Amino acid sequence: QKEVEQDPGPLSVPEGAIVSLNCTYSNSAFQYFMWYRQYSRKGPELLMYTYSSGNKEDGRFTAQVDKSSKYISLFIRDSQPSDSATYLCAMSAWKTSYDKVIFGPGTSLSVIP
Amino acid sequence: GAVVSQHPSRVICKSGTSVKIECRSLDFQATTMFWYRQFPKQSLMLMATSNEGSKATYEQGVEKDKFLINHASLTLSTLTVTSAHPEDSSFYICSASPWIEQFFGPGTRLTVL
Numbered sequence: 581q582k583e584v585e586q587d588p589g590p591l592s593v594p595e596g597a598i599v600s601l602n603c604t605y606s607n608s609a610f611q612y613f614m615w616y617r618q619y620s621r622k623g624p625e626l627l628m629y630t631y632s633s634g635n636k637e638d639g640r641f642t643a644q645v646d647k648s649s650k651y652i653s654l655f656i657r658d659s660q661p662s663d664s665a666t667y668l669c670a671m672s673a674w675k676t677s678y679d680k681v682i683f684g685p686g687t688s689l690s691v692i693p
Numbered sequence: 694g695a696v697v698s699q700h701p702s703r704v705i706c707k708s709g710t711s712v713k714i715e716c717r718s719l720d721f722q723a724t725t726m727f728w729y730r731q732f733p734k735q736s737l738m739l740m741a742t743s744n745e746g747s748k749a750t751y752e753q754g755v756e757k758d759k760f761l762i763n764h765a766s767l768t769l770s771t772l773t774v775t776s777a778h779p780e781d782s783s784f785y786i787c788s789a790s791p792w793i794e795q796f797f798g799p800g801t802r803l804t805v806l
Contacts, residue, residue, distance in 0.1 A: 612793050623699070623786045623797035624737070668736065674793050681795055685736040 583607055586669055586684035595693050599656040603669035603684045606650065610671040610682075613645050615654045618666045618686065627667075628654065659691045696720050697789050699798030706777055707806055714772045714801045716787030721796075722767035723789035728760070731784045731800075743770055777805045 586603045593599055601615075611632050616624035628643040630636045636643045642655040652671070656663055669684040696719040706712050716726060725744050729737040741762050743749040749762035759781075761773040770789075774781055782805045788795040 614794055616797075621784070621800065621802070623697075623788075623800045626695070626794055626796060629794050670795075672793055680739070680742070681790075681793070683737050688734075 583682050584669065584671060584684040586687055588685055588687060590688040590690060592690045592692060593659055595659060595661060595691055597659050597691075599659050599663070599689060599691075601654040601656075601667050601669075601687050601689070603652050603671075604650055605652075605671060605682075607671075607673065607682075608647075608650065609673035610650075611647075612672045612674050612681075613643070613652050614670040614681070615641075615643055616668040616670060616683075617663075618668060620665075624668055661691045661693050664690045695791075695796040697787065697796050697798040699787055699801055701801060702799060703802045703804075705804045705806065708778055709776055712774045712777055712803060714774075714785055714787070714803075716770045716772070716789065716798050718768045718789040718791075718796070721789070721791050723770075723791055724767070725790045726764055726770040727788045727790070727795060728762060728770075728772050729786045729788065731786060733784075737786065740772075774803065777803070779805045781805050 584605045613630050615628045618624040633645045633647045640657045644653040666686040666688050668686040672681045698717045700715045728740045740755045741749045741751045743764035745764045751757045764770045786800040788797045
């Protein structure tokens with residue numbers, strides 16, 4: 581079992597839809613959770629960063645963490661064609677400087693005008 | 694804030710030559726920098742982790758004599774692909790981390806003829 585699993589998609593939605601992107605993980609020590617957006621042929625861009633369980637909202641984006649289920653989500657409201665990209669979840673235990681950030685494989689999202 | 698630059702953005706070279714890629718954190722000091730490789734439609738593959746002033750830690754299967762990493766300061770890390778071959782053609786991305794979250798550079802597209 582991989583440490584972080586993510587449905588690769590592709591996920592295609594109409595403009596204005598609510599998008600739900602998810603990751604599951606196996607390491608219960610993870611406590612820092614991040615979402616990145618990567619456009620084609622560009623470096624990933626940090627979207628959201630949360631610690632432990634709970635919700636965090638930033639504009640049209642909401643990140644949720646459920647540590648009991650080892651499940652994290654990113655919701656995008658009122659999706660726009662400019663949201664079309666690959667979304668990567670990432671997480672870390674970060675108890676020591678040797679704890680790495682583990683990335684999911686990414687979900688490809690297309691928002692159709 | 695949290696801008697990471699990478700240079701060059703694209704390089705084409707002949708087989709057998711060496712190529713140096715620079716990664717700079719422009720507005721923060723990075724205790725740790727990371728180098729990734731990414732193949733088309735695949736996720737990030739961590740190559741090595743470098744801390745300023747110390748030797749890089751390479752991931753299993755990554756040849757340290759082929760991919761030389763120097764982390765000369767808290768804002769600069771370089772990756773040198775030595776004696777490049779066509780199979781080294783890829784998208785190389787660096788990231789810089791002030792603490793846990795990583796901020797990515799725009800990537801370098803390397804093509805070895």
